[in-house]
Amino acid sequence: MNKTKALIQFFLLVGLVIVSSILSTRIWSEKPEKIQTPQSLRFEENMTIKEFGEKNNVPKQVLQEAFHLNSKQDLNKQLKDLNLSHDVISKSVNTKLTIYAEHASKNWMKILLKFSLWISFLIIILNLLRKGKINAKTRKIFYLIAIIVFGVVLGSDPNPMGTIKDALVLLGSKGVIFAPRLIALLVFFLTVFVANKFICAWGCQLGTLQDLIFRLNRRSNDTKSIFKQYKIPFIVSNTIRIVFFILFTSIACIWAFDIVEIIDPFKVYKPEMLEIIGWIFLGIILIASLFIYRPWCHLLCPFGLAGWLIEKLSYFKINVDYKTCIECELCTKSCPSNVMDSILKQDKVIPDCFSCGTCIEVCPTNSIQFLSKKRDKVPKGMFEKNQADKHQK
Numbered sequence: 001m002n003k004t005k006a007l008i009q010f011f012l013l014v015g016l017v018i019v020s021s022i023l024s025t026r027i028w029s030e031k032p033e034k035i036q037t038p039q040s041l042r043f044e045e046n047m048t049i050k051e052f053g054e055k056n057n058v059p060k061q062v063l064q065e066a067f068h069l070n071s072k073q074d075l076n077k078q079l080k081d082l083n084l085s086h087d088v089i090s091k092s093v094n095t096k097l098t099i100y101a102e103h104a105s106k107n108w109m110k111i112l113l114k115f116s117l118w119i120s121f122l123i124i125i126l127n128l129l130r131k132g133k134i135n136a137k138t139r140k141i142f143y144l145i146a147i148i149v150f151g152v153v154l155g156s157d158p159n160p161m162g163t164i165k166d167a168l169v170l171l172g173s174k175g176v177i178f179a180p181r182l183i184a185l186l187v188f189f190l191t192v193f194v195a196n197k198f199i200c201a202w203g204c205q206l207g208t209l210q211d212l213i214f215r216l217n218r219r220s221n222d223t224k225s226i227f228k229q230y231k232i233p234f235i236v237s238n239t240i241r242i243v244f245f246i247l248f249t250s251i252a253c254i255w256a257f258d259i260v261e262i263i264d265p266f267k268v269y270k271p272e273m274l275e276i277i278g279w280i281f282l283g284i285i286l287i288a289s290l291f292i293y294r295p296w297c298h299l300l301c302p303f304g305l306a307g308w309l310i311e312k313l314s315y316f317k318i319n320v321d322y323k324t325c326i327e328c329e330l331c332t333k334s335c336p337s338n339v340m341d342s343i344l345k346q347d348k349v350i351p352d353c354f355s356c357g358t359c360i361e362v363c364p365t366n367s368i369q370f371l372s373k374k375r376d377k378v379p380k381g382m383f384e385k386n387q388a389d390k391h392q393k
Contacts, residue, residue, distance in 0.1 A: 002219070002226045003226055003227060006216050006217050006226050006227065006290075009216045010213060010216055010217075010290060013209075013212065013213065013216070014213075014268075014286055017147065017151070017152060017209065017268060017269070018268065018271050020152045021151070021152050021155075021268065021269045021270065021271055022271050022272060024152050024153055024155065024269075025155065025269075025270055025272065028107070028110070028155065040090075041056045041058075041086075041089070041090050041093060041094070042055045042056055043079070043086050043089075045080075046078055046080070047078065047079050048075065048076050048077060048078050048079070049063055049067055049069070049074065049075050049076070049077050049078075049079065050063075050075040050076060052079060053075075056093075058093060058097060059100065060075070061100065062093065062096045062097050062100045063075065063093075065096045066089075066092045066093045066095075066096040066097075067082070067092075094174070095174070095175070095176055098170070098174045098176045098178075099176060099178060102170070102178045102180075102181075103180075106180075110154060110155070111158060111184075113154065114150065114154045114158065115158075115184070115187065117149060117150070117154075118150065118191075118199070118203045121145075121146070121149075121202065121203065122191060122195070122198055122199070122202060122203055125142060125198075125202045126194075126195050126198070126316065126370075129195075129316075129355065129357050129360070129370040130316070130369075130370050130371070132357075132360050132361075132366070132369065132370075134356075134357035134360070134361065135222075135361050136215075136218075136220065136221055136222035136361065139215065139222065139356065139357065139358075140212060140215055142202065143202075143208040143209075143211055143212040143215070144212060146202060146203060146204075146205065146208040147205060147208050147209050147212065150203060150204075150205040150208075151205030151206070151208075151209065151268075151269045152269060155269055155270065156205070156264075156266040156267055156268070156269035156270045157266070157270075158184055159204060159205060159206065159266050160188045160199050160200060160203075160204050160303040160307070161204075161206070161260075161266065161301050161302060161303045161304075162266065163181055163184045163185040163188060163303070164185055164302045164303045164306060165248075165258070165260050165302055165303075166178075166181060167181050167182065167185060168248075168249055168252050168253070168302075169252045169256075169258045169261075171252075171253070172249075172252035172253035172254075172256055173252070173256030173257075174256075188303070188307075189306070189307075189310055191203070192307045192310045192311055192314065193310055193313055193314060193315065194314070194315050194316065195314060195315065195316040195317070195355060195370075196311050196314040196316065196317040196318065196353050196354075196355045197307055197308075197311050197314070197352060197353060197354050197355055198355060199307075200297060200303070200304060200307055200352075200354060201354040201355040201356065202355070205266065205269060206265055206266050206268070206296060207294060207296075207297055207354070209268070209286075209289075210285070210286075210289040210293075210294045210295065210296060210297065211289075211293075211294060211336075211354070211356065213286060213289040213290055214229070214289050214290065214292075214293050214294070214336060216290070217229060217290045217291070222334070222358060222361075223330075223333070223334040223358070223362055227290060227291060228291070229290075229291050229292070229293070229336075230291055230292055231293070231336075231337055231338050232292060232298065232299075233338065234338055234339075234342075234349065234351040237298040237299050237351075238298075238305075238308070238351070240299050240300070241298065241299055241300060241301070241304065241305050242305065244299070244300050245302050245305050247259070248260060248302065260302075262275070262277055262278060263277060263278055263281040263282075264278065265281065265282050265285045265286075265296055267282070268282055268286075293336040293337045294337075294354065297352065297354075298337070298352065304352065307352070308351075308352045311352070311353065312350075315372050316370055316371065316372050317353070317355075317370070317371070317375070318340070318343055318353060318355070318359060318360075318368060318369075318370060319368070319369055319370070319371040319373060319375055319376070320343065320344055320367055320368055320375070320376065321367045321368075321369070321376070322367075322376055322378060322379050322382060324365045324366070324367045325365065325367040325382075326364070326365055326367075327382065327383055328364065329341075329344070329383075330362050330363065330364065331344060331358075331359035331362060331363055331368055332344055332359075334358050334359065334361075334362045335358055335359055336356065336358065337351060337352070337354075338351050339351040339352060339353045339354075340353075340358075340359045343375070344378075344383070345378060345383055346375070346377060346378045355370065357370070
């Protein structure tokens with residue numbers, strides 16, 4: 001019965017997300033995600049700047065910035081009088097045109113609203129985690145809120161993964177840096193610095209969807225699975241993620257092609273943009289989420305990799321009080337990934353911690369907390385008996 005219930009909940013959740021996202025995108029009447037810019041510009045003899053703009057469909061605002069015009073009269077200057085080669089003009093115009101197109105494709109009101117809600121939401125979660133008030137029930141509720149607000153209602157973009165992906169693709173294909181995207185990326189990195197992987201953990205619309213799906217395949221106390229769940233060794237998952245990041249970045253810079261775009265699982269919140277390959281990949285990720293904790297985050301996400309590096313410096317993080325710890329290791333058994341075992345025993349390489357708070361909830365002695373302090377060292381000899389018992393078995 002529990003297995004049937006888990007499957008029904010899974011299909012209901014995914015179905016509702018997809019259907020409601022279709023309705024939401026139509027209500028928003030979103031701007032086109034990409035505005036095409038000309039591949040090559042047309043030049044003619046004795047052409048004025050104004051005529052150049054009209055021939056190539058370049059807005060006056062772009063002309064003004066590309067040619068550093070001081071007045072409308074400057075539009076009547078001939079290109080030949082500028083003493084600039086066609087290559088220099090093309091590079092300047094295409095750069096400004098690309099930035100203009102990026103600006104024009106954004107719904108800035110929605111983006112500002114989304115970031116304001118993100119910050120407010122994460123502050124609430126941080127306070128609750130610090131007080132140890134996140135439990136199995138509230139965890140699912142907050143994940144669902146994040147899915148609805150940051151995914152269904154406010155859409156697939158912006159998102160943490162998209163900022164780093166699109167920045168690299170734009171730089172590789174056009175040689176252009178879009179400043180607002182870098183600001184967004186810095187804000188996301190700041191949330192990771194403040195609290196361990198926080199934007200991924202509680203704000204990312206795809207991360208929370210995967211996490212909630214994973215929890216549907218857990219019993220009510222959120223410590224044991226219904227269908228068998230698997231913990232991929234971190235050396236395997238992180239190696240795959242590093243290789244994929246190198247592959248993605250190389251293709252973006254050398255061939256100016258975005259390999260993530262065709263499989264982007266964030267399009268679950270923009271279903272009408274998905275093609276056959278995208279639907280197949282999305283289905284694999286969502287089904288895999290029942291059995292593997294956050295498969296996209298651990299195996300492929302470019303921001304996940306960057307966030308894993310930054311979280312080493314996080315101000316708030318999981319801490320263990322070894323003076324009161326009774327070595328029951330219930331925290332490691334309940335943790336959805338391998339990270340709590342590494343934190344508890346202070347391994348040299350600690351995997352991604354998504355600050356879900358499961359370890360805090362299940363600890364019988366309240367020895368685990370979300371604190372702003374350096375992690376204590378494991379007392380010598382602690383956990384050695386447990387390790388020996390495991391080897392004997």
